[in-house]
Amino acid sequence: MNKREFLTQLRKGLSGLPQEDLAERVTFYSEMIEDRKEEGLSEEEAVAAVGSVQEIVEHAVAETPLTKIAKEKIKPKRRMSAGEIVLLVLGSPIWLSLGVAAVSVILSLYVSLWAVVIALWAVFAAPAACSVGGVLAGAVFTVGGNGASGLAMLAAGMVCAGLSIFVFYGCKAATDGMVILTKKAALWVKHCFMGKEEAQ
Numbered sequence: 001m002n003k004r005e006f007l008t009q010l011r012k013g014l015s016g017l018p019q020e021d022l023a024e025r026v027t028f029y030s031e032m033i034e035d036r037k038e039e040g041l042s043e044e045e046a047v048a049a050v051g052s053v054q055e056i057v058e059h060a061v062a063e064t065p066l067t068k069i070a071k072e073k074i075k076p077k078r079r080m081s082a083g084e085i086v087l088l089v090l091g092s093p094i095w096l097s098l099g100v101a102a103v104s105v106i107l108s109l110y111v112s113l114w115a116v117v118i119a120l121w122a123v124f125a126a127p128a129a130c131s132v133g134g135v136l137a138g139a140v141f142t143v144g145g146n147g148a149s150g151l152a153m154l155a156a157g158m159v160c161a162g163l164s165i166f167v168f169y170g171c172k173a174a175t176d177g178m179v180i181l182t183k184k185a186a187l188w189v190k191h192c193f194m195g196k197e198e199a200q
Contacts, residue, residue: 003033006047013057016194017064025060061190062183069193113181117174124167131161 001009007026014022029050036046050056061069080088134157142150 001047002043003030003047006033006050006053009053010056013053014060016069016191017060018068021060021064021068025056029056058187061194062187064190066186066190066193069190110182110185113178117171117178120167120171120174124164124171127160127167128164131157131159131164133157134160 007030010026010029011022014025017025032050033043033046036049037043041049134153134155136157138150138152138154138157140150141147141153144150
């Protein structure tokens with residue numbers, strides 16, 4: 001791929017971003033390709049060294065705030081007529097309530113998933129606390145002259161410690177999964193606002 005094709009695909013991929021951001025990124029990658037060419041690479045090698053258009057677009061979308069993308073998307077291209085404004089106001093009880101309901105359902109699902117993760121951490125906390133309590137109780141019973149009960153409490157504390165370690169890794173995996181899901185959902189929402197075709 002040559003430089004012109006690369007920059008054309010980059011512009012197409014970033015078309016939903018604010019114009020100043022798009023121009024800044026295209027200029028940056030154009031200069032980067034020129035720098036690589038000055039280092040002795042051919043134009044195709046310089047373009048390949050910069051990376052794929054899709055990766056660049058994904059990175060740019062990920063680091064651009066959603067508010068900035070939304071503001072660019074809803075910026076009016078022309079002035080609305082009086083009839084359009086009247087229809088928008090008269091239809092607001094319908095479209096506004098549907099929009100609020102949709103956002104509420106999505107938000108409640110998201111919060112419910114995080115509630116499951118928090119419940120898992122509570123499950124981790126229970127055996128962890130029992131392990132500490134078991135070891136302390138075992139020491140107290142042993143010092144108090146009740147060695148058999150102290151040994152049993154110590155064994156129970158050690159079992160709970162093992163369980164808590166086992167549960168910790170499950171909780172950590174669930175938390176990491178939710179963080180990844182959150183990032184992917186944010187990217188999806190940004191792409192929906194951008195309303196563009198995927199870069200080839």
